[in-house]
Amino acid sequence: MLKELFIGLSQNQLLNTAAKKYGLKLGAQTVVAGTNLPEAIQTIRELNAHGISATIDNLGEFVFERDEAVMAKEQILDVVRAIHENGVDAHISLKPSQLGLDIDREFCYENLREIVAAASEHDIFINIDMEDHARLQPSFDLLDELHKEYDNVGTVIQAYFYRAEEDVRAYKDFRLRLVKGAYKEPAEYAYIDKAEIDRNYIELIEYHLLNGKFTSIATHDDKIIDHVKQFVEEHNISRDKFEFQMLYGFRRDLQLQLASEGYNFTTYVPFGNDWFGYFMRRLAERPQNLNLVAKQVFTPKTNAVIGLAAGAFLLGRLTKRK
Structure with missing residues (x-):
């Protein structure tokens, strides 16, 4: 129920609009590296100083208009230029839905291709973030088409999907980020039980470490991290074949510790005003994350806004059941 609540909140457009308006006042700075690109670059410089790389995400939700998708593309191209001009150790993560996948597939592809081409000129890697099951295969299709021309592109495999093992094997020659999965998926497509997800996640990690190009292990789970080390x-x-990844604002001490131990480490650095859906999915993905940032993020004002939205969500659920 808790996961369902956070997913419901992440998809609430009224709440997302409110969060954009009052983001920093609601405590967004603890989980988002600034609302603009200069702030994000400064955050990356600070991470680099500790031997930590970054993957930067220009946040965006609910893109259903072409002009919004074009604006998102231009913003990501700005990120490509900023990484190159500032000489920071970073690459880019992006979502096809932000670039028009829900509008027109070919339109989305052209936006993606322009970004990947620009990044290729500066040897910058582009990671295509995977979303829910409805967008899964279309995103893989985009990756396949892009890879015909460019080799600076990879993607994410979500361990809760039944098809994840097949996908890891099919894309073993790609740089992959392996995650457990952050969306609410029906049992028709995905494992629901945490133990099953964890088991599958470990199997995917082990396979790609042994057979894959490069493995990004994105988790805050101590047991998974210790298992990978062993x-x-x-x-x-070789440590050159993999890295650990965590989210900006979460478990900073452990991030620094892993980097100091000589492991490759990358922090997922989101920036922008459109932060709320991203944050709610992180809580849905692993409710323990709530404890990691609760004191910083959940102020009385935040609680009031989320409480109203949660009440509306639960009321909606009860009404549907009746």
Whole structure:
């Protein structure tokens, strides 16, 4: 129920609009690296100083108009230029839906291609973030088409999908970020039980570490991290073949510790005003995250806004059941 609540909140357009307007006042700065690009670049400089790389996400939700998708494309092109001009250690993560996937597939492809081409000129990697099951195959199709021309592109495999093992094998020659999964998916498409998701996640990690190009292990789970450490030692896997990833604002001490231990480490750095849907999905993905940032983010004002939205969500659920 808690996961369903956070997913419902993430899709609430009224709440997203309110969060854009009052973002910093609601405590967004603890989970978002600024509302503009200069602030994000400064955050990345600070991470780089500690030996930590970054993958930067220009946040965006609910893009159903062409002009919004074009604006998102231009903003991401600005990120490409900023990474190059500032010489920071970073790459880019983006969502096809932000670039028009829900509007027109070919329109989305042209936007993506322009970004990947610009990034290729500066040897900047582009990671295509995966979304819910309805957008899954269309996103893989876009990746396949892009890869015919460019090799600076990779994607994400979500362990809760039944098809994840098949996808990891099909894309073993790509740089992959492996995650558990953050959307609410029906049992028709995905594992629901946490133990099953964790089991599948570990199997995917092990397969790609042994057979893949480069593995980004994106988790805050201590047990998974410890398992990976032991696995790579037992199988003599070079640290150049993988990295750990975590979200900006979460478990900073552990991020610094892993980097200081000599592991490649990347922090997922989101920026922009459109932060609320992203944050709610992170809480849905792992409710324990709530404890990591609760004191910083959940102020009385935040609680009031979320409480109203949660009440509306639950009322809607009860009404549907009746």
